[in-house]
Amino acid sequence: MLDLHRLRVLREVARTGSFSAAARELRITPSAVSQQIGALERSLGLPVVHRGPRGVSVTEPGRMLADVTAELDGDLGQVERHLAAYADGLVGRLAIATFPTAGLALLPRALVGLTARTEVELDVRESEPQDTVPLLAAGGADLGIVYHFFTPAPPREWAAEYEYTPLLGEEMYAALPARHPLADRAEIELADLADERWVQGVRDCGLQTDQYCLAAGFPPRTACRASDYGFMQTLVAGGVGVALVPALAMAPQIEGLAFVRVRPFPHRYVGVLRRKGRWHPPLGSELVDRLRETAADLAKPGITPLVR
Structure with missing residues (x-):
């Protein structure tokens, strides 16, 4: 199994031409560089450097690995930047299920900040609560805007598997x-x-x-x-x-x-359902916050915000 840290040590040895110069760049000791190179060679069953009285030179397998590591680091950097943007809600996809009247009065205002981001993809589908619950269970939606009647507490059958956020x-x-x-x-x-x-x-x-x-x-x-x-x-x-x-x-x-x-x-009571025990995309958490803010600001007769 190739170890990325050892490959990065090899890349520095190839770039600088010596263990001591690579150690300075990596801020470790020359002995640690030698140990990492030795461990890499044992895992490969091939030499990656020639050790001589005038320093070290990289073998053909070592050169190939050093080149690939440089490319891999570039790719990883791009992935890290993409993941950081995903975590910040700047990119990603969010699937939302909503009943029609929430889609008219609540959802549009809450979505405005998300739809302005060109790298965010939103999938909104009309769905009554009795259809939204199995949709969430199957992974067909990240969150669902639902309603229920009689009391602010959601139906008991939702409690075991779903996280409920009251809105209004x-x-x-x-x-x-x-x-x-x-x-x-x-x-x-x-x-x-x-x-x-x-x-x-x-x-x-x-x-x-x-x-x-x-x-x-x-x-x-x-x-x-x-x-x-x-x-x-x-x-x-x-x-x-x-x-x-x-x-x-x-x-x-x-x-x-x-x-x-x-x-x-x-x-009638309105809230947001999400599956318990499932990792929620940052965009979903942001939308729940925006829905709570929208519900708190609604100025319509007969509306009572339930934002905690």
Whole structure:
């Protein structure tokens, strides 16, 4: 096995022409130079220098090794510089999974400092939390922006394998057609909407609406289900039904909508998931910090930063 330190000693011997001159350059003793050269020759089974009364000369194998070591040091220097830039977040690739509303309100502001770096490659994919968790497990993403309901504590099933960083809590508002009799209220009880038809989300979002309504004493009558909060709100504005919409997803620019606070104030919570026990790229750690800063600075109704 070639030893890089011994090869560097040989390179200095070849460059300076003597053990003593090489020792001065390397700041070791001539005896240490001789020992390193001897050890290199024993490992190779070949002489790398000729020792004579007038000093040393390098053999053909020694010259070949010295030349290769010079090239190798240049390559290693380039690798070291690249690794230093990687550690500083100046180069590298980062794969991010996010649900759509975080991709609208949180992620773009947090990414600005990263997208300005020409050597940084970002891979952002839309993914609901139930899809993000297996994506992280398979190594398909470095981090995932996720949501959950009811309490600020994340689901227990995440705790064993994932590191969770809380970002914010957001109230769920009742989205009503602007002409709805309750549209001008400051707050309503969820039970006030028991007789309405509902525009609901799918999967976890739809399930949570069901649970909130059942806790308020009624099963929701579903008019339709949609996977996009923007589309849901256009349906509400058109009079198809009412909906529960988290603060991040509210789209007041859609005409014909009203948003009313709902007691007992249902919430959705947003955070970042990363695998435990896995080395995290510096870019990922930087993005988590930027997301926390962005969450702390969000000035939207119903948003509570959870930055620790």
